[in-house]
Amino acid sequence: MYPWQAAALECGVDGSNLVYCAPTSGGKSLVAEVLMLRRLLATRKPGARFTRNKQFALFVLPYISVVAEKTADFTDILRSTGCKCKGFYGNSENGTPLQPGSEPIAVCTIEKANVAINRLVMEDRLDELCCVVVDEVHMLNDQHRGPSLELAITKILHSKHAPAIQIVGMSATMGGVDALSKWLSCRLFLTNFRPVSLTEYAVFQGNVFSKGKAGEDELVPVRQLADSDARDRDLLLPLAAEVVAEAGSVLVFCASRKQCQSCAEMLANLLPSHIPAIAEVQDELAQAMRGAMGGYADATLERLMRAGVAWHHAGLTLEERAHVEAGYRAGTIRVLCATSTLAAGINLPARRVILRSLWQARSPFISGPGPVSRAQYLQMVGRAGRAGYAEAGESYII
Numbered sequence: 001m002y003p004w005q006a007a008a009l010e011c012g013v014d015g016s017n018l019v020y021c022a023p024t025s026g027g028k029s030l031v032a033e034v035l036m037l038r039r040l041l042a043t044r045k046p047g048a049r050f051t052r053n054k055q056f057a058l059f060v061l062p063y064i065s066v067v068a069e070k071t072a073d074f075t076d077i078l079r080s081t082g083c084k085c086k087g088f089y090g091n092s093e094n095g096t097p098l099q100p101g102s103e104p105i106a107v108c109t110i111e112k113a114n115v116a117i118n119r120l121v122m123e124d125r126l127d128e129l130c131c132v133v134v135d136e137v138h139m140l141n142d143q144h145r146g147p148s149l150e151l152a153i154t155k156i157l158h159s160k161h162a163p164a165i166q167i168v169g170m171s172a173t174m175g176g177v178d179a180l181s182k183w184l185s186c187r188l189f190l191t192n193f194r195p196v197s198l199t200e201y202a203v204f205q206g207n208v209f210s211k212g213k214a215g216e217d218e219l220v221p222v223r224q225l226a227d228s229d230a231r232d233r234d235l236l237l238p239l240a241a242e243v244v245a246e247a248g249s250v251l252v253f254c255a256s257r258k259q260c261q262s263c264a265e266m267l268a269n270l271l272p273s274h275i276p277a278i279a280e281v282q283d284e285l286a287q288a289m290r291g292a293m294g295g296y297a298d299a300t301l302e303r304l305m306r307a308g309v310a311w312h313h314a315g316l317t318l319e320e321r322a323h324v325e326a327g328y329r330a331g332t333i334r335v336l337c338a339t340s341t342l343a344a345g346i347n348l349p350a351r352r353v354i355l356r357s358l359w360q361a362r363s364p365f366i367s368g369p370g371p372v373s374r375a376q377y378l379q380m381v382g383r384a385g386r387a388g389y390a391e392a393g394e395s396y397i398i
Helices: 002-013 028-043 063-077 110-122 136-141 146-157 177-184 236-244 257-270 279-292 299-306 318-330 339-345 376-382
Strands: 017-021 056-061 085-088 106-110 129-135 164-171 187-190 198-204 207-211 219-224 250-253 307-311 333-339 352-356 361-362 366-371 394-397
Touching: 002 017, 002 028, 002 187, 017 028, 017 177, 028 056, 028 129, 028 307, 028 339, 056 063, 056 110, 056 352, 063 106, 106 110, 110 129, 110 146, 129 136, 129 146, 136 146, 136 164, 146 164, 146 177, 164 177, 177 187, 236 257, 236 352, 250 339, 257 299, 257 307, 257 333, 279 299, 279 318, 299 307, 299 318, 307 318, 333 339, 339 376, 352 376, 376 394
Parallel strands: 017 164, 017 187, 056 106, 056 129, 085 106, 129 164, 198 394, 250 333, 250 352, 307 333, 352 394
Antiparallel strands: 198 207, 207 219, 361 366
């Protein structure tokens, strides 16, 4: 445990509401998970099994893909304790969270959390809720999904049971924390700690620049990239080749699905000579995806996966998405071209992150790309150099 995690835990160990901000890859989730489990244990009678526990905890996440991933993590970690959890999202036919006799931990999307809290209020069962964790709490500022999250939290804050329900919020890109802490009557903890260093670069006309010293706006010239194929106007090939040649992974963020696919195809055609020879493993991955799809996998995606490259966006089927993510985590897929929604979604870290444009997809509710916000930028570059995956991280914005 990092010192900042221990300090943050001290702020919430007595059951006080807590909001904390830490850079991506700083280990934010561990703090919230420990506090949530402490609350569940504190409300359980001595010697009682979790299966008979009448207290619930709600873990709220912004995206369906993250709900599925977090549910799997909790299931694996808590298996020996007898504490069960269940994921709730979208149109999945798995009921409503926090029903009597259900799993003590419900992992759900913002919309499902609001439904669950509405049910508790209508059934006069809000006293059964002991902890609510909100990941990416800056989603309160989202004009489309923020109101649902704000409504859910407001119902708790104005309930007579509010003192017994701990609210824990975390974010890497939160602004207006003073107003938020006043609204929640919570303690506030801020840290800039990042276990793996991140170096940020900009590329302009083939020249690489690094950020100046803290407080300085000037960019410092570093080097010039090698020439590339005529098709590669952004010089993505040399940036990606440097990393994959050392068995590292690269994330390339593109502005649209179409650009993801065209970028992946270009790199798959240009990169093979730079990617370590793991053709047999790549072929097995492509065949496994085809088998899971009943023989009807996307032929182009399958061909790219055999070259160690793939794309990732909302147009993938569940089977395609699962195999692309598994291949990337295993190192079989070295380069992944994705839309910006992946940045705040599943945990797919990289040695190097490349932002192909200052315009990126903005929201599932808004069609077309828009200018990259500060929060989006931090989420995307935060994928680089995550603890346990790389000793250092680099980001390049073109």
